[in-house]
Amino acid sequence: MFGIRSGGATDRIESWEIVSRLEDLTHRFLTQRAALDRAVELIEPMAGIVVELGLGKGRTFDHLRERLPGREIHVFDRELSCEPEYAPAEEFRVFGEIIETLPAFRRRFAGQAVLVHSDLGTRHRGQDMPLVEFVAENLDGLLAPGAVVASDRPMVNAPWVRLPELREMENFPYYMYRKQG
Ligand SMILES: C[S@@+](CC[C@H](N)C(=O)[O-])C[C@H]1O[C@@H](n2cnc3c(N)ncnc32)[C@H](O)[C@@H]1O
Structure with missing residues (x-):
């Protein structure tokens, strides 16, 4: 069964590619x-x-906590939708609509985040942009x-430096930025 690629970035992929959902997820x-892994390397001394x-199923959170033992990782989502063992302790869960939760979190932890992974995308890429x-x-x-x-969608309005693409991003685009030190 083939479908239309839903994960392609509008700024890199000029024509729609037909790939199976399995292939698309594998690339993702x-x-x-x-x-x-690249982000973890970069922030290691900080x-x-x-x-x-976007805690979602907890896949990327679980990867981050495995790579960053002992590091405080705060997760955002509307609610818990994964097995609790793939989520952090309750004190590190920030649940609710991000437009409501992120501003207060930013004020509380101003200047303290060394890595943010944003994985909020839906299958409707254009609708994700606001x-x-x-x-x-x-x-x-x-x-x-x-x-x-690191973001699954381009943050075109961000004031940070865009980092070079990794080889894997040829098949599934991702966007990495660094705030200048
Ligand atoms: C693509 S999934 C995240 C997948 C996850 N990183 C993983 O590896 O399993 C996106 C998540 O973002 C959450 N999300 C999307 N928009 C949101 C919003 N406005 N406020 C809070 N959570 C949101 C969804 O509920 C969903 O769980």
């Missing part, structure tokens, strides 16, 4: 693993908290100098 997971926007713009606007005050942002 490989890209996410590569992006998160002290600060990590933020996961939320992504809101997130990018609200993240800057949360980030420490030198912090890394």
Whole structure:
């Protein structure tokens, strides 16, 4: 069964590619693993908290906590929709609509985040952009100098430097940025 690729980035993929959903998900997971591993390397010497926007099934959160033992990781979502063992302790869960929860979190942890992974996308890429713009606007005050942002959607309004693409991103685009130190 073939479907229309739902994960292609509008700014990189000029024509729609037909790939199976299995293939698309495989590319997505490989890209996410590569992006998160690169981000982890970059922030390794820095002290600060990590933020996961979009806990979902807990896949990327679980990867981050495995790679960053002992690091405080705060996760955002509307509600818990994964097995509790793939979510952090309750004190690190920020549940509710991000447009309501992120501004207060940014004020509380101003300048303390060294890594933010934003994985809020839906199958309707175009419709995701207003939320992504809101997130990018609200993240800057949360980030420490030198912090890394990895995102499943381009944050075109963000004031950070775009990091080079990784090989895996040829098949599933992802966007990495660094706040200048
Ligand atoms: C693509 S999934 C995240 C997948 C997850 N990172 C994983 O690896 O399993 C996106 C998540 O973002 C959440 N989300 C999307 N828009 C949101 C919003 N406005 N406020 C809070 N959560 C939101 C959804 O509920 C969903 O669980």
